[in-house]
Amino acid sequence: MNIINKIAVYFLEVIFLLLMICCKQTDKSETYHNIRDRFLEGGKHYKGITISSEKYMEGLEVLEVTEREITFLIPSRKNKIKSYKCTACHTVPLVEMQVEGIKKAHWNIKLSHANEDTMNCTTCHDGNNMDHLKSLAAHTIDIDKSFKLCSQCHQEVYKDWVGGAHGKRIKSWASPRISMTCVNCHNPHFPRFDSRWPARFNTEKIKERK
Numbered sequence: 729m730n731i732i733n734k735i736a737v738y739f740l741e742v743i744f745l746l747l748m749i750c751c752k753q754t755d756k757s758e759t760y761h762n763i764r765d766r767f768l769e770g771g772k773h774y775k776g777i778t779i780s781s782e783k784y785m786e787g788l789e790v791l792e793v794t795e796r797e798i799t800f801l802i803p804s805r806k807n808k809i810k811s812y813k814c815t816a817c818h819t820v821p822l823v824e825m826q827v828e829g830i831k832k833a834h835w836n837i838k839l840s841h842a843n844e845d846t847m848n849c850t851t852c853h854d855g856n857n858m859d860h861l862k863s864l865a866a867h868t869i870d871i872d873k874s875f876k877l878c879s880q881c882h883q884e885v886y887k888d889w890v891g892g893a894h895g896k897r898i899k900s901w902a903s904p905r906i907s908m909t910c911v912n913c914h915n916p917h918f919p920r921f922d923s924r925w926p927a928r929f930n931t932e933k934i935k936e937r938k
């Protein structure tokens with residue numbers, strides 16, 4: 729009798745499972761041929777991202793750039809340069825203004841980007857139009873897009889920056905993306921950061937000295 733009961737229970741369980749499977753298959757929303765179909769089904773009612781950093785952009789002058797098929801915003805540089813436009817003083821080509829051995833202006837600028845045999849002012853600045861930069865191939869580059877100049881030598885860092893792995897975001901992590909450019913962090917004439925100990929090390933040292 730016990731065996732008959734066990735067999736009956738077993739058949740009832742099998743029938744119950746079959747009914748459950750059949751019921752589930754009749755619900756088309758739960759039937760997926762692959763993982764892509766499942767994501768598409770689940771995203772039908774998705775209304776997009778609601779978080780935005782636009783409210784933090786007030787008063788910030790930005791421009792849109794597209795690099796390597798990625799579009800994002802960068803801050804304007806021109807309105808941060810006190811002496812821009814450069815042609816207010818550079819009324820003639822730079823070569824006509826220069827006097828060998830004499831520095832007539834920009835005394836606060838010390839070029840320490842590469843050795844003198846490799847780089848000078850006109851390596852980056854357009855000597856015929858100082859309101860613009862120029863590429864190594866002598867193409868005009870807008871000062872707001874100086875990253876194009878940097879990318880000629882620092883190609884790997886440039887790729888990381890475009891992808892968002894290098895550099896800092898402005899205002900918020902949420903879209904729209906506003907990324908600092910090279911010159912927002914690095915002094916273009918002296919781009920290297922001085923070596924320094926981590927903040928924790930300095931803190932511990934201060935405590936020890938007390």
